[in-house]
Structure formats: C-alpha cells, structure tokens
Amino acid sequence: MKIYSRAQIYEADKITAEKESLPSINLMERAGGYLYEWVHERLQGGKVPIKVFCGIGNNGGDGMVLARYLVENNYNVTTYVVNYNTKRVPDFLEAYDRLKSVTKNWPIVLTEESVLPEISPQDIVIDAIFGIGLNRAPQDWVKKLFSAINASNAYVLSVDIPSGMYMDRSPEEGDVIVLPRFTLSFQAPKLPFFLPATAPFMQAWDILDIGLDPEYLAKTPTDVELIGKQEVIQMYKSRHQFAHKGMFGHSLLIGGSYGKMGAIVLASKAAMRAGSGMVTAYVPQIGVQILQTALPEVMAETDNFNGKVLEEIDFQTEANAIGIGPGMGTDPKTVKAVEGFLKAQKNPMVIDADAINIIAAHPALLEHVPNLSIFTPHLGELERLIGTWKDDFDRLEKTSKFAKTHDIIIVIKGAHTITTHDMKLYINDSGNPGLATAGSGDVLTGVITGLLAQGYHPMEAALMGVYFHGRAADIAINQYGIEGLMAGDVIEFLGRAYMDLFAKPEEPKAP
Ligand SMILES: NC(=O)C1=CN([C@@H]2O[C@H](COP(=O)(O)OP(=O)(O)OC[C@H]3O[C@@H](n4cnc5c(N)ncnc54)[C@H](OP(=O)(O)O)[C@@H]3O)[C@@H](O)[C@H]2O)[C@@H](O)CC1
Numbered sequence: 001m002k003i004y005s006r007a008q009i010y011e012a013d014k015i016t017a018e019k020e021s022l023p024s025i026n027l028m029e030r031a032g033g034y035l036y037e038w039v040h041e042r043l044q045g046g047k048v049p050i051k052v053f054c055g056i057g058n059n060g061g062d063g064m065v066l067a068r069y070l071v072e073n074n075y076n077v078t079t080y081v082v083n084y085n086t087k088r089v090p091d092f093l094e095a096y097d098r099l100k101s102v103t104k105n106w107p108i109v110l111t112e113e114s115v116l117p118e119i120s121p122q123d124i125v126i127d128a129i130f131g132i133g134l135n136r137a138p139q140d141w142v143k144k145l146f147s148a149i150n151a152s153n154a155y156v157l158s159v160d161i162p163s164g165m166y167m168d169r170s171p172e173e174g175d176v177i178v179l180p181r182f183t184l185s186f187q188a189p190k191l192p193f194f195l196p197a198t199a200p201f202m203q204a205w206d207i208l209d210i211g212l213d214p215e216y217l218a219k220t221p222t223d224v225e226l227i228g229k230q231e232v233i234q235m236y237k238s239r240h241q242f243a244h245k246g247m248f249g250h251s252l253l254i255g256g257s258y259g260k261m262g263a264i265v266l267a268s269k270a271a272m273r274a275g276s277g278m279v280t281a282y283v284p285q286i287g288v289q290i291l292q293t294a295l296p297e298v299m300a301e302t303d304n305f306n307g308k309v310l311e312e313i314d315f316q317t318e319a320n321a322i323g324i325g326p327g328m329g330t331d332p333k334t335v336k337a338v339e340g341f342l343k344a345q346k347n348p349m350v351i352d353a354d355a356i357n358i359i360a361a362h363p364a365l366l367e368h369v370p371n372l373s374i375f376t377p378h379l380g381e382l383e384r385l386i387g388t389w390k391d392d393f394d395r396l397e398k399t400s401k402f403a404k405t406h407d408i409i410i411v412i413k414g415a416h417t418i419t420t421h422d423m424k425l426y427i428n429d430s431g432n433p434g435l436a437t438a439g440s441g442d443v444l445t446g447v448i449t450g451l452l453a454q455g456y457h458p459m460e461a462a463l464m465g466v467y468f469h470g471r472a473a474d475i476a477i478n479q480y481g482i483e484g485l486m487a488g489d490v491i492e493f494l495g496r497a498y499m500d501l502f503a504k505p506e507e508p509k510a511p
C-alpha cells in the first residue's frame with residue numbers, strides 16, 4: 001500500500017475536485033459523512049455526550065460536517081471551535097455556516113481567554129483540531145486543551161491524524177499530542193503512524209476511503225510503501241509438485257562463537273524453515289558438535305583452528321546465498337577472517353549482528369561489500385554504522401542516503417521494521433512486541449538468507465523475510481502469548497506464515 005506525502009495528499013484533493021468538477025467543500029462533506037457513518041454504526045443513536053473539537057482549517061471543517069450530521073440525527077452534541085488562528089479557511093467557514101443553519105446551539109468558540117470545557121470520562125471526544133497541516137508548535141492554551149483531553153479518560157476519536165502529530169518530525173520536548181483510542185485516517189495511512197516516537201499514539205486506526213481520484217493515486221509513485229500480505233503474495237513463487245531440493249538453493253550461515261552457538265543454530269534452522277533446499281553452517285570447531293546435535297538437517301563446516309571463535313572463513317560449500325554475523329563476536333582474529341572473506345565476495349549476502357559491528361568499526365570494508373547486500377541492524381548497530389540522528393525522520397533520511405551511497409539494502413529492525421533501498425522506504429506490516437526477545441534477529445537473518453538462496457531478488461528476500469518473520473510471530477502468540485514468545489517459536493510457525501498468505505482474511509475485530 002502506498003503512503004503518500006502531505007504534498008501528494010493535497011494534490012490528490014485538488015485533482016479530485018477538478019476532475020469531478022465539484023467545489024472542494026463536497027470532498028469535505030464526503031469525508032464528514034463517512035466519519036458520521038462510522039460513529040453512527042457504533043452508537044446507533046445512543047445519547048452519549050459527544051464533544052466535537054474543531055480547528056479552523058480543513059481538519060476542523062471535517063469535524064464541522066460530522067457535528068452537523070450528529071445534530072441532524074439528534075445526537076447529544078456540543079461543538080467547539082478551537083480558534084488557534086485568525087485564518088479560518090473557506091471550506092471550514094462554509095461547513096461552520098451549514099452547521100449553524102441547522103441548530104440554535106451554535107459552536108462554542110474557544111480562544112486563549114476561554115475557560116476550557118470540562119471533559120468527563122463518559123464523553124466521546126472528536127479530535128478534529130489539527131490534521132496534516134500542523135507545521136509549528138501550537139500555542140500553550142491549545143496544548144493545555146490536548147492535555148485536558150488526554151487526562152479526561154474519555155473515548156477519543158481522532159480525525160485523519162491525532163492533533164499535535166507532525167507529518168515530518170518527531171515530537172520534541174514540550175510537545176503534546178492527543179492520544180486517541182481510535183483514529184480514522186483518510187484514504188491512506190501516514191508515515192508517522194509507523195515510527196517509534198509516534199506509533200504509540202496509534203493504538204488503533206482505520207482508513208476511510210473518501211474517493212480521492214483513483215487514477216492519480218495509482219499512477220503517483222511514493223517514497224514510502226507499506227508491505228503486507230497483498231504485496232508479499234505478488235512476490236511469492238509457488239513450488240510445483242515435482243520440485244527437488246536442488247532447486248531451492250543452498251544457504252550458508254557463517255557465525256557462532258563459544259557461548260553464542262545458539263545464534264547460528266537459530267539462523268540455520270530458520271533458513272531451512274524458510275524453504276532453503278540445503279543449509280550449511282560455517283562455525284568455529286568448538287561449535288560443530290553443538291550444531292550437528294541441534295540440527296541434523298543442517299551440514300557443518302569449520303576452520304582449521306581449534307579456537308573458540310572463527311579465525312578463518314574458507315569453505316567448500318557452493319552456496320547460493322550467504323548470511324554472516326549471528327553469534328560471531330568481534331575478536332580481532334574474527335575481524336581478520338571477515339576482512340579476507342569480504343574481499344572475495346561477489347554476490348549479495350545478508351550481513352547481521354557482529355558482521356555489521358565489524359564493518360562499522362572498519363568502514364573501509366564497505367567497499368568490498370557486494371552491491372544489494374542486505375544489512376539487518378537493530379538501532380544500536382545502525383548507529384554504529386551510520387552515526388547518530390536527531391529523530392525518527394532524520395534517521396530514515398540518513399539511513400536511506402547511506403544505503404544509496406553504498407548500493408546496499410538496510411533493514412532497520414524495530415516495532416515496524418523499515419527496509420530501505422534506492423531512497424525508498426518499505427514499512428513492514430506484521431509482527432508484535434513478542435519479537436523483542438533474544439535470538440529474534442538471528443531468526444530473521446536465517447529467513448532472509450533462505451529466501452535469497454531460493455532465487456528471490458535481494459529486495460524481495462528482505463521484504464518477504466521481514467514480513468514472514470513478523471507474521472510467524474503473530475500466529476505464534478496465539479499459542480505462547482507475547483511474553484512467552486521465544487525466537488525458536490517463530491521458526492516453528494514460519495510454515496504457518498507461508499500458508500497464511502492464501503488463507504481467508506479474518507473478520508476485523510470491533511474497535
Ligand atoms: N487533502 C485531502 O485529501 C483532504 C483533506 N482533508 C482534511 O484536511 C486536513 C488538512 O487540512 P489543512 O491543510 O487545512 O490543515 P489543518 O491540519 O486543518 O491545519 C489548519 C491550518 O493551521 C495552520 N497551522 C499549522 N500549525 C499551526 C499552529 N501550530 N498554530 C496555529 N495554526 C497552525 C496552518 O496554516 P498556516 O497558518 O501555516 O497557513 C494549517 O493549514 C486533513 O488532515 C484532513 O482532515 C479532508 O477535508 C478531505 C480531503
């Protein structure tokens with residue numbers, strides 16, 4: 001699913017109005033009408049007190065239309081104009097007049113001098129104060145209103161985006177954002193919904209299709225995409241009945257050290273479950289027995305040293321794909337081995353954990369990393385690789401530039417894992433907090449390597465790998481719970497994640 005920028009949303013709005021030869025207020029009427037339907041379906045005329053807070057831009061206009069429908073249908077509504085600015089936009093004014101024409105209870109105008117209204121936990125609050133147009137810090141009294149809404153314990157429904165959330169920067173000290181119970185966003189989700197500093201405000205949300213011009217939406221390329229089941233189905237290649245193991249590639253996982261053999265065991269097993277025809281693990285001698293005992297399906301190769309860490313990386317396996325890093329450590333001898341190894345590589349591979357740390361500490365090695373290799377850092381590793389950042393948006397910009405410069409793919413692991421290549425961002429749609437557990441990254445490395453070995457393009461392998469890893473965890477928590485989930489459980493549910501691609505979607509849960 002495409003994620004449009006603010007400029008693209010405004011453009012879509014303009015083009016839709018032009019094409020339909022309708023004044024733009026009609027689009028606002030449509031948006032407000034859909035908001036009303038959503039609310040009405042749930043309240044069924046119930047006389048709960050509804051407080052609609054409207055700004056004076058188009059987001060406020062949407063709120064005004066919703067308020068009018070509520071009034072016309074005899075709901076118990078009080079409407080407020082949060083008059084944060086002198087520039088009331090024309091469509092807002094029109095929607096405001098239309099509301100005033102149907103009721104004697106005109107909206108209450110709130111300004112800096114006003115006493116803010118009491119909000120009780122029984123109220124329903126509609127937050128239509130700021131939409132995607134927020135471009136500077138609101139005045140203190142407006143922030144106080146946001147805080148009062150948040151402190152009220154009322155059910156809060158945000159229109160389009162929680163008020164106070166920016167489209168292009170993370171919250172800073174002193175910022176306040178409305179924390180809604182639910183957000184109804186128009187046409188497509190917005191980038192901040194998925195970033196660490198702002199995603200916690202998006203506990204539940206849905207998209208309202210307000211009929212923006214489908215042609216414009218379809219033909220406009222976006223810098224950001226959301227990757228879910230639909231996108232993965234398009235990349236998936238099904239197997240025919242007479243397939244044999246030689247057709248699905250040989251994965252080689254390099255890593256492990258004394259005390260950290262589990263990481264390479266998990267990665268190797270995950271590569272098998274991801275569908276790699278064969279898997280070999282290249283480990284220090286100390287690890288051979290452990291690996292062979294843990295995983296009879298996986299072959300082992302080792303170096304010529306009797307050490308606890310890898311001192312050499314020189315293998316016979318003719319691998320279709322290599323994943324390096326899990327449990328490897330950063331012993332100087334291993335660093336030398338990695339240097340030698342990288343210089344000999346031509347094909348894209350998966351680079352994780354200590355292999356990332358080694359490259360970060362020896363940036364000259366980047367030159368030897370094959371193009372389209374997939375780096376899978378968590379935030380700590382990413383910082384070592386690319387340096388520090390100001391906020392979530394800055395991190396994305398710096399990471400995509402770094403990936404572009406070195407022609408690599410970077411998978412930034414997090415609650416919403418984001419993959420970047422060629423200045424585009426791909427946000428993963430699956431996964432849950434259960435994945436914040438030891439070994440989960442090693443499993444991901446194995447899955448991506450296994451997909452790469454099967455002949456998927458590195459971008460497909462990265463996006464599918466991240467998706468399946470998350471989806472397997474989503475299915476696994478039905479059995480283990482979020483707290484109980486372990487990395488090994490994710491591996492056990494990988495098969496189910498593949499099967500789920502073609503399963504009938506579940507009924508959405510009621511908010
Ligand atoms: N386009 C679409 O597809 C559709 C969009 N729709 C709706 O429109 C919403 C976007 O509307 P919007 O552009 O009018 O912006 P909104 O968020 O209402 O802010 C209003 C204005 O406030 C100003 N301002 C900013 N920060 C400020 C501050 N701190 N303190 C004081 N003032 C501040 C700033 O104007 P400025 O003063 O910078 O000129 C800004 O323009 C969108 O979220 C959706 O709900 C739907 O109707 C249907 C189709």
Ligand SMILES: [K+]
Nearest residue numbers: 127130159163
């Ligand atoms: K809002």
